[in-house]
Amino acid sequence: MNSSSRYLSHFRTCVSFLLINLLLLACDPEKGAKYREQQAASQTVEVNSDEEYVMVTTIVNYPMYVNHDQAAFKKWGQQRGVKTSILGPSEWDIQAQISVIEQVIGTKPTGLLINGTDPAIASAIDKAVEAGIPTVVYDSDIPKSKRHAFLGTDWYEMGVLMGEEVVKLIDGEGKIVYLGILGMTNMENGYRGLMDVVKQYPDIELIGKYNDQANAEVSAKIAADVLSANPDLSAFCAFTPMSGFGCAQTVKEAGKIGKVKVTTVNYEPELLTLMEEGAIQQLVCQKRELFTWYGAQFLYDMVHSTNQLSKNDQAIGIANVPYSVNTGTFAITPENMQPFLNR
Template sequence: MKRLLPLLILLAIIFTGCQKAETVSTEAVAAPEASTADQLYIEVSALGNLDYFYDHKMGMKMVGEELGVRTEYIGPAEYDMNAMISAFESAIAKKPNGIVVVGFEPSLNSIVNKAIAQGIPVVTVDADLPGSDRLAFIGTGNFGAGVEGGKKLASLIGESGKVAIMTKPGQSNLEERIAGYKQALSEFPGIEIVQIADTRSDPVIAAQAASALMQKYPDLKGLACVEGAGGAGAATAVREAGKAGIVKIVAMDRGNEVLEAIEEGIISATVAQQTALMPYYATQILFNLNNSKVAITTDNKLAGVLGIPATVDTGTVIVDESNYKFFMR
C-alpha cells in the first residue's frame, strides 16, 4: 500500500492538470459575442402625413429598442412615388443591414431590385411588390380584411340595399380588400354595389366623393372604405348631409378622426389593422436573417434557403362602439 500511495498522488496531480488545461483551452477558443448596436434598419414609405403611418413609425421605434439596433423611418409626407424612390436611394447609400418598404405600386420594383443586387435585403410591408426580388411580405391579409368589413356592413344595413366602396385605385392591397368586400357582399342577393369611388387617399377628396355618391344615390345605405382617408372623408360628408345613422359607414384603420366619429355615431365600425406589427416583424426577420441562421439544411446558402417566412399575416380587428376607446391615442 505504501508503494501505491505515491503513484495515486501522481495520477491525481496529472488528472487535475488536464482538467485545468481543458478549461483554459475552452475559454481561449470561445468567440466573443458580436455587437449588433451598429446595425441599421430603415423603413421607406410615403404618405407620412397620414395618422395611419404613426403606427409604422412606432413599430420601427419599438423593434429598434428591443433588438438594440438603429432604426429610421424616411419618405415623403405625400403620395409621391418619385420622392419615395429618391428616399429609397438615400437609404441604399447608407448601406443598411436591411430595408423595410411599403409597396405602394410596381414602379418601386426596380429600386427594390437595386438594393437586393447590392446585397441589402428588402422586406415589403402593408402593400406587396410580388414582381420584385423582395425577400418577404409582412402585412394584413387584405382579402380577409375586406371579407370582414363586408360582413359587418351587410349586418349594419339589414342585408339589403345599395352600397358604394371608396378606395385609391391602383394599389394591390386595396384591390384585394375590394375583392374581399365583393365576395362577402355577394352572399346577400339584396345588396347592390353601385359604384367604386376614388378618394386619392385624401380626406377632403374623399368627403367630396362621398357627398357626390349620396346625391347620385339618395337611397344609398352604406359606404365601405378600404383605406385610411376614406373613413374620415365619408364621416364629414354624412355629417354635413344629416344622414348619420341612415348611411352606415365601415371605415378602415384606427385614426383618431375615425374613432371620434364612432364615438359620435357617424361611423358604425372600422376594420383596424395591427399596423405596428408590420415593420416590427419585418425588422425582426431582417435581423434574424443577418444574425441568427436557422440550419434548415447542411448549407442554407448553397441550397438557396433563406430561413425566413415568405409571408406573415398581421391580422385585423373590428372596432365599433364596444371597443373603440381602447384604440384612442
C-alpha cells in the same frame, strides 16, 4: 454562529427587505411608477450607429403610418440598440418612393423595410436584394419582386369582414359606394373580398368605385356629391382611414348619422371619436405594429444569422426567416370599442 447560519440569516434579511419595499411600492402607486421608470431607464440599450435599418414608405407623415408603423419601428430599434431611419416622399408618389429606395441602396444600410405600395416598386426591391441588402416588404406584398420576406394583412379577408358587416347594417338591401386608392394591390384585394360578399345579395347595388388617394378632403367631396345625387344611399365602404374620415364627416354634417352607414379601416383616434358619435359603425383593423416590428426583427435575424440554416445562408441565397406572414385582422364596433379609447 457558524458561517452557514450567518449566510442564512443574511439571506433572510435581504428577502425581508425586498418584500417590504415591494409592499411599499404596491401601496404607493406614485413610488411604484417612479421605481418602474428607474428600472426602464436602467435597461436602456446603447445605440450602435454602425447598424442602420431603414424604412421606406410613401406619405411619410401620414398619421396612420406615424402612429403605428413608425412608432413600432422606432421602439424596436431602441430595444435592439440599433439605428433606425424613416424615409419617403410627403405625398402618395410611387416614383418618388422608388427614387428614395435606389438612393438608400447606395448608402449600404444594414437592412431595408419597405412599404409595399405598388407593384411598380419591384425593380427597386430587386436592386436592393442584388446589392446584398436584407430586404423585407410590409403591408402589401410585391410578389413578383425578389424580396426576402413579406409581413402584412390579408386584404381580401378585410374586404370579406367589411362586406359581411355592411350586409347586416343595411339588412341586405340598398346602395353602397366604395372609396380607396384604386390600383393598389391590397385595396383591390379588399374590394374583391367586399364584392364577393355583397354580390350574393341581389338587392345591394354598388353605385360607384372612387379613387380618393387616401385624402380626407377628396373623400369628403366625393361623399357629398354621392349623397346629393343619391339621397337614398345606404352605406360608404372606405378602405383607407382618411377615406373613412371624409365619408363619416360628410354623413355627420348632412345630418344622416344612423341613416347612412360607414365602414372603414384601422383605428385612428379621430375615427374612434366618430364611432362614439355614431357616424361610423365598423372599423376593420390591421395589426400594423406587428408587421413593422417583426419585419424589422426579420432583417435583424438575417443579419445576425439568428437561425442559421447552413454555414453561409446569404452566400447561397437562403433567407433564414419566414417567406410570408399574415399578421391577421380584427374588427372594432361600438360594442367593443372601449379598450381602444385613449390607449
